[in-house]
Amino acid sequence: MSAIPYAPAPESVRPRLRTSYDLFIDGAFVAPRDGSRHVTINPATHEPITEVSHAGVADVQAAVDAASGAFPAWSALPGAERGKHLFRLARILQERARELAVAETLDGGKPIRESRDIDLPLVAAHLFYHAGWADKLAYAFAGRNPRPLGVCGAVIPWNFPLLMAAWKVAPALACGNTVVLKPAETTPLTALLLAEIAQEADLPRGVLNVITGGPETGAALVRNPGLAKVAFTGSTAVGKAIATELAGTGRRLTLELGGKAANIVFADAPLDQAIEGIVNGIYFNQGHVCCAGSRLLVEESIADVVLAKLARRVRTLRVGDPLDKNTDVGAINSPAQLARIRALVASGVEEGATLHQSDCVLPDRGNWFAPTWFTDVAPAHRIAREEVFGPVLAVMTFRTPDEAVELANNTRYGLSAGVWTDKGAKALRIARRLRAGVVWANTFNQLDPTSPFGGMRESGFGREGGMAGLREYVEL
Secondary structure, eight states, X not given: OOOBOOOOOXXXXXXXXXXXXXXXXXXXXXXOTTXXXXXXXXXXXXXXXXXXXXXOHHHHHHHHHHHHHHHHHHHHSOHHHHHHHHHHHHHHHHHTHHHHHHHXXXXXXXOHHHIIIIIHHHHHXXXXXXXXXXXXXXXXXXXXXXXXXXXXXXXXXXXXXXXXXXXXXXXXXXXXXXXXXXXXTTOOHHHHHXXXXXXXXXXXXXXXXXXXXXXHHHHHHHHOTTOSEEEEESOHHHHHHHHHHHTTSOOXXXXXXXXXXXXXXXXXXXXXXXXXXXXXXXXXXXXOOTTOOOEEEEEGGGHHHHXXXXXXXXXXXXXXXXXXXXXXXXXXXXXXXXXXXXXXXXXXXXXXXXXXXXXXXOBSSSOOOOOEEXXXXXXXXXHHHSOOOSSXXXXXXXXXXXXXXXXXXXXXXXXXXXXXXXXXXXXXXXXXXXXXXXXXXXXXXXXXXXXXXXXXXXXXXXXXXXXXXXXXXXXX
C-alpha cells in the first residue's frame, strides 16, 4: 500500500513554547556557559520544535551548587510546608495538563490520548501522593529518625519524560532533598515546562534545577561529587556504567533499567480480556516501555485461538498522527531507535521466526514502524532475549505451568511479568515463582503512585512509588 501524506494535526491546543530554552538553575533560566544548543525534533514530522541549551561541566556544577545552597533551608522547612509547595506544583500542572500533554506528544511521538489520559493524571497523582507524605515521614519510618540525603541527581529517559521526572522529583522533595534533573536529549520540553511551573508555584530557588543536554551532560552530573544520590531510569548498559562510577563513593543509587517481560496466558484465562492486555502490554507507547510485555507465552492448547484473535485486534490499531485522538500507535522516538527496531526484526527473520505485521498505511514523513509480532520464536532468538523497545512481540508456547515459569525466567532481566488465569490461587502461585519486581494478574502496565515499582537482576535495583520509594530518599 502506498504512503499517505502527513495530515495537519486535529488537536487544537498548543503549548506555550519559547523559541529557545536556557538552563534552569537557582530559580532562573540562564544561558549555558559556552553557548552550546541543540534543536529538538518532532519524530512524527522531522520538523524542528524549539532550541534547547546544552549544559557543559561548568553548568552542571552551577546546578549542583545551587541545589547544595538551597538544601539547608529546604530540609529544615516543616514537612507540611514542603507538602504545600508540592500541592501547588500539582495544581498548576493540572491546570496546564492539556498543554503539557501536547508538548509531550510533539516531543516524544506518543499518542495524545496516552499523554492526556494516562501520563498527565499519573504525574499529578505522584505529586499529590508525595505531598501528603511530606509531614508524615516520622510515621512512615517510626522510631528511625528519617533524614534527607542532600542533593539528588535525577537522569530520566525519553519514553515517559514528565512521568519519570515526577517519579523522582516528588519523593525527593517531599523527603527534604533538593534536585538536579537531567531529561533525555530528545525529549527535554516537559522538564523545562516543569521548571516554569516551579517558578509559578514559587518553589524556593535552587530546590529544583533542570539541565538539558546529551549523554555528556548526564555523565557530568553522575560524576559530580556534590550529589548524595543518583536516580536513573534508562538502558541497562548505561545503568551498569553508572553503578561502576558510583561504586565505593558512598553515594546512594537507584536504577530502573531494561526489561523483557513475559506475559503468560493460561487456557483458563478470560481470552478477550487477555487480548486487550497483550495489546496494551506491547503496543502502548509504541513499545517504548521498560516493563512492556514483549514475550507472549501462550498455553499450547489455546495458541491458535489467541493468535487469531490477536491478529484481528492488531489490524484494528490506528498508526499515524500522534496528535489525533483516534491514534493508537504513534511515532518511534528517534531515527536511531527506529534503526535498532528494524535491525532486531531483521534478525528475527534471519533466525527462522515467522514475521507478522499490521498492513496499516504509514505516513511518508517521520519515524514509523507497524505493529509487529513473531511466531515460531525460540528462546535463543535475539527477539526473545534482547530488549527491542518497540512495537514488536515475540510469541512462544508452553504445555505446563512449570514450563511457563521456566520460559518466563529465562532472561537476564527481571522488571515485570503478567499472568492471565481465572483462578486467583493459580495466579499467586505462579507469581511467587517469577523472578520479576512487578507481576500483574489479569491486567498489564497498570501503575499507581502508592505501589512500589522496580526490578531485579539486570533490570536494576531500588523502588519508586509507595513507602518503599520514600525509603530511597532518606537516611535512617
